């Protein structure tokens with residue numbers, strides 16, 4: 001029997017990127033298959049958000065060799081609106097620009113138009129509203145549908161943006177620091193929703209500097225340090241005190257509980 005060929009969701013080959021005068025990424029080569037759940041971890045300033053911005057085309061790679069490329073679902077050339085329908089991407093920058101006086105439901109429905117909020121020229125169908133309502137239900141945030149984005153907590157607003165990213169039924173969700181500014185209870189609730197989405201078959205790619213964000217469904221760990229891939233492997237191999245101490249340049253102690261890892265110091 002022929003084995004089913006894996007589809008690469010993301011492929012970075014010898015990719016470098018400059019932010020201002022800083023070389024934020026230096027010769028990154030990595031590949032994540034569709035269906036994989038992965039965490040990209042590393043200290044602050046290591047280049048994690050730059051990696052995401054290369055995918056969303058908010059940053060461009062330095063073209064330094066013919067072997068240097070970025071492929072998304074096997075394609076090197078893609079248009080941003082098509083990309084948005086294939087991948088759901090939620091970042092702190094997006095959250096900032098979505099902090100507007102728009103109801104949660106309208107924010108979610110606006111995902112169909114790749115806009116932020118709805119405009120009179122857009123034709124919203126019953127079907128779109130039904131779909132938005134069922135996603136709000138799935139994420140347990142239906143009670144916030146009529147609340148303004150400006151009157152939501154950081155966690156609630158973030159959940160709304162995940163809902164917005166899900167309207168196209170993307171194959172993968174890419175999240176940059178998804179639990180930043182959430183309190184422990186909001187973090188737990190949020191990670192539980194992510195686990196549900198992973199169980200429902202979405203690829204979850206999460207960028208974080210907190211090991212407690214690594215939901216049990218994530219098995220692949222990509223470590224970034226000083227703009228380079230520091231290590232790439234399974235959770236069992238890499239979520240270890242010795243490796244994490246080196247990654248974060250400080251001695252750490254970890255504890256595992258219910259499939260999650262916690263930093264003790």
Ligand code: ADP
Nearest residue numbers: 019020022024043044045046047048049050051
């Ligand atoms: P991370 O997400 O891992 O914290 P970033 O990708 O945001 O790291 O940043 C990588 C490097 O690029 C850091 O040294 C940071 O200071 C620098 N950098 C990020 N954004 C900018 C910017 N807009 N202008 C100049 N330098 C930047």
Ligand code: MG
Nearest residue numbers: 048049050177
């Ligand atoms: Mg970042």
